[in-house]
Amino acid sequence: AILMAHVWWLERDVLNLSLEKVRDFMSFEEFWTRGDIHERVNTALKDAKLLDKKIEIEDLFPLDQYHARGIKATIDLADKVNFKRDSNIIDIGCGLGGPARYFAKKFDCNVYGIDITGAFIDIGNYFNKLTQVDHKVKLLKGDGEKLPYETEFFDGGLSQHVTMNIDNREQFFNEAFRVLKKGAIFGFSEHGLGTKGNPIFPLPWADSENMSFLKTPEFTTNLLKKIGFENIKVISTGEKYISGYDTLLKQGKPDEKPTLGIHVIGGETMLERSKNSMQSIIENRTYPFEIICNK
Numbered sequence: 001a002i003l004m005a006h007v008w009w010l011e012r013d014v015l016n017l018s019l020e021k022v023r024d025f026m027s028f029e030e031f032w033t034r035g036d037i038h039e040r041v042n043t044a045l046k047d048a049k050l051l052d053k054k055i056e057i058e059d060l061f062p063l064d065q066y067h068a069r070g071i072k073a074t075i076d077l078a079d080k081v082n083f084k085r086d087s088n089i090i091d092i093g094c095g096l097g098g099p100a101r102y103f104a105k106k107f108d109c110n111v112y113g114i115d116i117t118g119a120f121i122d123i124g125n126y127f128n129k130l131t132q133v134d135h136k137v138k139l140l141k142g143d144g145e146k147l148p149y150e151t152e153f154f155d156g157g158l159s160q161h162v163t164m165n166i167d168n169r170e171q172f173f174n175e176a177f178r179v180l181k182k183g184a185i186f187g188f189s190e191h192g193l194g195t196k197g198n199p200i201f202p203l204p205w206a207d208s209e210n211m212s213f214l215k216t217p218e219f220t221t222n223l224l225k226k227i228g229f230e231n232i233k234v235i236s237t238g239e240k241y242i243s244g245y246d247t248l249l250k251q252g253k254p255d256e257k258p259t260l261g262i263h264v265i266g267g268e269t270m271l272e273r274s275k276n277s278m279q280s281i282i283e284n285r286t287y288p289f290e291i292i293c294n295k
Helices: 011-015 019-033 037-047 057-064 071-078 098-107 118-130 169-179 217-227 238-250 262-266 270-282
Strands: 088-092 110-115 137-141 154-160 180-193 230-236 286-294
Touching: 019 118, 037 118, 037 262, 057 098, 057 118, 057 262, 071 098, 071 154, 071 180, 071 238, 088 098, 088 169, 098 110, 098 118, 098 137, 098 154, 110 118, 118 137, 154 169, 169 180, 169 217, 180 217, 217 230, 217 286, 238 270, 238 286, 262 270, 270 286
Parallel strands: 088 110, 088 154, 110 137, 154 180
Antiparallel strands: 180 286, 230 286
């Protein structure tokens, strides 16, 4: 069955966006796309000989799992939730839709992804068609702090490495809480603030402190409790991320770069930013973790 979108398009709210908010959108778009991302993706797909054959979602993992540790992080998060078949799941900050496609296939569920970067949404929906999952996965450009969905519509939710860019963390989690049904599972991962703080810039999610809003795990759990989330479990993932970054950096030498990889999405500075992220974890400047909780 075709996935029915329960979207509230509030034209008044869109028209009333402040100039500052519009500028924020533009800066995020420029940061994440880093030039002509469509051309880079098309070239990579062509070089990998993926345009002239039927492809599976697994073929795109090197490209569309655009977050630290890639598909391994997505699998880890999926193993900690138990979404039911045909349930409706929201992916807040879905990026290129890689995790959404993985969750849809693993659980045979419907996934609604939303992300602030329009180019990511365009490419992600294109990937949905290429892999023939567009009947199960729908991606929409939008703001995680103002979700365009009905209250208590979703049976579960996820978010991977998004909150580091969210200044108004309370609004972000309040919106997640609002659109989830009572008892729904919400699983997410983020880089938190470490005991020493002051991460090394540039980072995969920010070129400077102006785009980075790290919080400690304690801050996050207290905020979730205040909003109403229950059964909050915090899982430290620092060692896994150090290992993942180390693997990425070893395969990132100019003469060894794979045809498909996060450098296609993140541009030539991605390796430097990943190195800084790894060093920030090692020096306890950042603290990666996952949280699983219920509404």
